[in-house]
Each structure stands twice: as structure tokens, then as C-alpha cells.
Amino acid sequence: MENLFRRSGIDVPEPVRRFLQGETDTWLRVEEYRDGTTLVVRTDIPGIDPDKDIDITVTDDALHIAARRSEPAHKDQPGYRSEVRYGEYSRSVPLPRGANPDTVEASYIDGVLEIRAQLPEQSGTSTTKVHVSRGGTQSPEAPENFVT
Template sequence: MSLVRWEPLREINALQRQMNRLFDDVMSPLSRYEDGNFTFFPPVELNETADAVHLKLETPGMEPKDLDVQVTAEAVSISGERKTETKTEENGVTRSEFRYGKFQRMIPLPARIDNQSVQAEYKDGILRLTLPKVEEEKNKVVKVNLG
């Protein structure tokens, strides 16, 4: 039997790599394999101005008919399904790639909005929503008591 030198730092580094891999798999913002299906999580950007909330969602390779957008006064729900296939043939070899996946995102809004006046634009795989605030939110002033 031979003696093996114990190096605790090596074991800590290995544990840290395993934990990082675990969090990368679970917290990946773009995709996850769940219940035998590929789930896609498109990135979202949310900006608030004095009059409106602006939402931008990246869905490359999707058509507007593949998206379902529902807006309430407090949140936006966006779901869709990606179906992308590419086929190339060169020198008698056919190469085929495909990506399928469903997604659903519920995005809470920082202010109440007028969901009857939402404007949407979809161009080059980017969905842009302009969500106007209700009048009470636009004129909201909070008095702060000092002492």
C-alpha cells in the first residue's frame, strides 16, 4: 500500500468547479433540457421612463406567429415555440441541423401600465413593447417626512 499526499486545496478547487458547473446548468439564461424537451429562455431588457416601460425580447429565428404576448396591468407574459431547421448539401453530403424549443416568460413590471394602449413591434428577431403607464403612476409624488 502506498501513501498518497492529501492536498486539501486541490479538493476545494475540484468542488468549486463542480458547483460552478451545477449553477451554469441550472441558471443558464438561454436554455435548459427539461423532461426530455429543450426549453429556451430568451433574454429580456426592461427600461422605465417617466411615461412608459419599454421591454425588448430577443427571439432570433422566430416569426411573429410563433409568439403569444399577453399583458396585464402588472406583468407581461410571453410564450412561444422555436422551430428552426437548416439543410445543406455539398459534394453529395447532406447536413441537417434543427433546434426546437418552447419557452414561457412572466416579466413583472416596475409600474402599473395601461394594458389597452400597448404598442408592439417585431423586427429582425427582436420584440419591442412600449407599455404606457397609467396616469396615476405618471403623476405619483411621494411626500417624505423628515423628523
């Protein structure tokens, strides 16, 4: 599609070009993993000021990330061409049960936002046996342990 615009000499506004090329995503792509008892969520957001352009909140057992990347001042200069996405982006990541929102920490290094949340220590998987009560009478042909 980009080559078509370039060959035809059509000056297509940036938002329209991005839409036609399928760049309509406004959500952040993340990777998440557990490092011991810590949930780690990472996303690439280069070219922003983390003090002004990132908002991180924890509500309803979910981590909410919002980021903004503003277009540069030189965008109106002759010959300007950009393949960088600008605008507002967001993502909500569910936190595992028992995660303490007060332990969430974030860092921004070399364009990568990393968020860490402490998880409760789990002592393996626990199994609880559930008793099945009989709701009616047992049929004569059913085995003794068969629940009807």
C-alpha cells in the same frame, strides 16, 4: 464538450447535446427600460413568424411572453449541424403599478421583439408622514419623543 463529441465521433442527439452543454434555458432573456412614461421590454427572437409564433398577454399586472421556434425542414439532411436553439420559450415581466394593459403594443423588426406599455405619469416621489401612537405609558428615563 462539443470538441469531445466531434473528436470521439459520437453521434449525440441534439437535445442531449444541448442538455450536456447547459443549454436548458426555456426562458427568454429580456432587457427593459423606461422611455419617459413608457416601459420598453425587448428580446431577441430571430427566425420566427411573429403572426404564428408569438403570444403576448397581460394578466395579474404582468406581461407574459411566449414564443416558439420550430426546427427547419432541412434538419435531416446529411451534414446538418446547428447551434441555434429551437423550442418554446417564455417569460413573465411584472408591470409597474398603474400600467394600463390596454396600451400595450408590440412590434417585431429584424428579429427583435419590442413591447411598449404606457405608464401613468408620476409627479415625483410623494412622502406621507405616518403618526406613531403610544401604546403604553412612557418610562421616566425615556426621552419625551421616544416611542416605547
